[in-house]
Amino acid sequence: MIRLRDARPNEFQSLSALCLRSKAVWGYDDAFMLACRSELTLCADDLKSTNVQVAERDAIAVGLAQVKVIDTDADLLKLFVEPALLRSGVGRLLFAWATTRARSLGAVRMSIEADPGAAPFYERMGARHLGFARSKSIPGRMLPRLQMELTG
Ligand SMILES: CC(C)(COP(=O)(O)OP(=O)(O)OC[C@H]1O[C@@H](n2cnc3c(N)ncnc32)[C@H](O)[C@@H]1OP(=O)(O)O)[C@@H](O)C(=O)NCCC(=O)NCCS
Incomplete structure (x- = not known):
């Protein structure tokens, strides 16, 4: 049973580690993972400036999503699922949360710069x-850019 909740201020390190574990499922080497580390790291400020939601199972975090909304534009900044739980519906739940939250904050579209494996x-x-x-x-690396319409 998966439950969604807001991120807690004291768990940014463990959530950042979850992002890195999750990103690594695509088989990237150490140099690539090191280069991504900063982009995949959450800090306390993220809770104030963005919306971060955690999926948990048996009180253990198994996924997270981070959305930022400016005016009518939302950005899905992070969506990461614990490797052992891939393809069990956690990503869908977090994505649905992200669209609902973005819409409730006035966004009409949500942009995503995706890992090629996640597109x-x-x-x-x-x-x-x-x-x-x-x-x-x-x-020099190019990433698929996607957009989710939030109207209609
Ligand atoms: C991308 C990601 C978030 C998807 O989460 P997930 O929990 O595995 O996805 P779900 O189980 O909710 O899948 C929902 C649907 O998408 C499909 N799906 C999931 N991952 C897929 C993939 N990589 N390719 C194609 N289809 C996929 C599922 O089969 C399912 O289809 P259904 O509608 O027929 O049931 C997850 O693979 C992940 O965390 N990957 C590693 C980190 C990453 O790259 N994150 C994205 C950064 S942009």
Whole structure:
């Protein structure tokens, strides 16, 4: 049974570690993971400036989503699931939370810069592939850019 709750201020380190474990499922090497570390790290400020939701099972965090909304535009900044629980519905729950939260804050669309391995998941959730964006962590790497319409 998966439960969703707000992130707690004292768990940013363990949530950051979860992001890194989850990212590593795509088989990246150590140098790549090191380059991504900063982008995958949450800090206490993130709780004030963004919305962070945790999925937990038996009181253990097994996934998280982070959304930022500015005016009518939302960005899905993070969506990570514990490797042992992939394909068990946690990502869908967190994605649904992200769209609901973004909409409730006035967003009409949500942008996603996806890991290439995760792009088919977002398309399955209803997002449209719009093009490519430069990775903020790896110079020269292009990432699928998707958009989820939140109206209608
Ligand atoms: C992408 C991710 C969040 C998906 O979460 P998940 O919990 O495994 O997904 P769910 O079990 O909720 O899957 C929902 C649906 O999407 C499909 N799906 C999930 N991952 C998929 C993938 N990589 N490719 C294609 N389809 C996928 C599932 O089969 C399911 O389909 P259904 O509607 O037929 O049941 C998860 O794979 C993950 O954390 N990956 C590693 C970290 C990462 O890359 N995060 C995204 C950063 S942009």
